[in-house]
Amino acid sequence: MEFRDKQAIYIQIADYFGNNILKDIWKADEKVPSVRQLAVELEVNPNTVMRTYNHLQENNIIYNKRGIGFFVSPEAKKILTEDLKKQFIEVELPELYRKMKLMGITNDDLVEMLSKINA
């Protein structure tokens, strides 16, 4: 994992978790790596991983079993999907619309541009 600058590492790790869960790579009630283990893997300070885990736990994405570790919460996927949709509809879509209008990009142009990425 290589970290983009500009965004906090602990957030990037959280996003990585979100993706893994949304893509069904990590399923409900599965154990996620321990704090120390992940810290070694990502070459990051354990505190930073801990911060990610706290963040995810507060948002009910993961939960903790005392002395055993962290696990993917059963509601994780639902929560992540809803958050994504809400963010998309309320923030990103209007912003996209605004920019398209500003640059004179039509819906057809947009679809064509997206097809090129696909290819």
Place this chain on the structure above:
Amino acid sequence: MEFRDKQAIYIQIADYFGNNILKDIWKADEKVPSVRQLAVELEVNPNTVMRTYNHLQENNIIYNKRGIGFFVSPEAKKILTEDLKKQFIEVELPELYRKMKLMGITNDDLVEMLSKINA
């Protein structure tokens, strides 16, 4: 100005400038508000406005006439448009694509959603 926003205030001001220029509200070689005046208007520290102006000047969006004030540079609109396009194609479009795929939104869905905003 939204202090509670996560984006830097001086960037928010710069965006405001960009919009005004792109929408032809401010045209080439027109004078923009003075630092002090804008600081009072936006209820912001003058240093912060100065920072915006420096930033815009470095990017040739505005230019300075000593003792008179700042003016919209003739190339401003062109530069802003190009920046916008570059950012759009290289960053936002791929990100849009990624999220659509993650949420299972098709091109048709997207066009329909955009139409709803228009309405």
Place this chain on the structure above:
Amino acid sequence: MEFRDKQAIYIQIADYFGNNILKDIWKADEKVPSVRQLAVELEVNPNTVMRTYNHLQENNIIYNKRGIGFFVSPEAKKILTEDLKKQFIEVELPELYRKMKLMGITNDDLVEMLSKINA
């Protein structure tokens, strides 16, 4: 046993013991479940149960007959009652008083609320 709870598991088990004794479900000199048996029942590590038993033994709630098992100590009920009262008077009551004052709940309100639980 609720692993996700913030309270230590061995304490939760100890509380469970205390309740059983106070409610006369387990009486003086009666045998309590073996460590292994209880560990299986509660789906808990035997070490954790052992820890509970050590804890209870230190507080004279249970005693041990070598090779036979653990038994409810004759003074168990008295000790538990006294601990409960002490904790109640010195810690919980003042805390209750503090919160009632903070929320503007009167003694009458409290009695009424308690009656509702009873019903």
Place this chain on the structure above:
Amino acid sequence: MEFRDKQAIYIQIADYFGNNILKDIWKADEKVPSVRQLAVELEVNPNTVMRTYNHLQENNIIYNKRGIGFFVSPEAKKILTEDLKKQFIEVELPELYRKMKLMGITNDDLVEMLSKINA
């Protein structure tokens, strides 16, 4: 401020904030001490204070103005009151009831005990 052991310092600081807001010592949109300042006052590491502030911010008790500091959120008092009530009704009241029953304390006994604290 002297810290009780057993409970995390950053939580104790958060509780202290809650009390100050509930008692109207700190009012809506008032500035709270800066991270560094409070750290010095409480003789605690700034990271610990930061942790408290993050915690409070996530719960909309305080908000942040970039480069200026943290402020009491307008909804802070309402949120705190509701949390307190919810916790009281759903957790503490049933627990109180359970213990009273276990120890044979009547409503009248309870009221009398509370009066003694008052005196």
Place this chain on the structure above:
DNA sequence: GTGGTCTAGACCACC
């Protein structure tokens, strides 16, 4: 072994 908390000290962007 697991997480949880805290300290110390550093560096950064921003106002």
Place this chain on the structure above:
DNA sequence: GTGGTCTAGACCACA
């Protein structure tokens, strides 16, 4: 001056 993030290292309780 403000917050925000990260590292390094330590100590603790718990399973």
